[in-house]
Amino acid sequence: MMENIYSSISSFSICQDTIDVYKNNWDKKDESRCENAINEYFTDHNHLSDNTCPIALSYLYHINRYQHNLPKEAACYYLYYWIHEKLKSYVKPSEIKNVYDDIIKLYNRHDTIGNICTTYKNSTGFEDKMDDVKYMYEISMCLDITESKDKIKIETEFCKTLLDKISQYNQKNRNVEIESIAQDITQPCKNNIGSAI
Incomplete structure (x- = not known):
């Protein structure tokens, strides 16, 4: 087996x-x-x-x-x-x-x-x-x-709870990803920029 x-x-x-x-x-x-x-x-x-x-x-x-x-x-x-x-x-x-x-x-x-x-x-x-x-x-x-x-979705309390937990987990991960992307997009510092005379 x-x-x-x-x-x-x-x-x-x-x-x-x-x-x-x-x-x-x-x-x-x-x-x-x-x-x-x-x-x-x-x-x-x-x-x-x-x-x-x-x-x-x-x-x-x-x-x-x-x-x-x-x-x-x-x-x-x-x-x-x-x-x-x-x-x-x-x-x-x-x-x-x-x-x-x-x-x-x-x-x-x-x-x-x-x-x-x-x-x-x-x-x-x-x-x-x-x-x-x-x-x-x-x-x-x-x-x-x-x-x-023929896939059949079983509608039970177990399934509903499981799918809710997965949804919460996915939403939490999406929020963490959005926060990390927002932190990564910063403007570069523009010190010591010289211009031609």
Whole structure:
């Protein structure tokens, strides 16, 4: 996978669009496979209603089979981010990586094309970066820093506050630049000017 998860954030909106396609359109066979694979991590059955695992499997089938301008590494990073955000209220933070690993193993066990999304295991501190990634993704969505063709500005309090702070910062910098330019434009001293007789 990419050494830097932050370089993948600009592709996350494309990944989200792909996930959205499968939210109501996943392979029904995956439901029973998922229940057996990840049921141990859940204390209640809330995970069954949001269908995180079957949607994740459909997403993996999609990114492994279709060629598009989305790097698989970015797609895998997004999948981890998405699973983390979906399950952090159901599962202990230390177990989210295990859920992700089990979904990947389940996919790789039933897919004949090859293993996908497994090389991140060499990354250190991957789970610790999730909060930073979340904020960076929200900022990129606010600022339309995405590779998606249909850029949508998210109107949230977070975005409004962020854009206000950026505007204040830019205005402050403009004022500083104007002051320094004004100080630089001074008339040269005209001492010792002689005139011809």
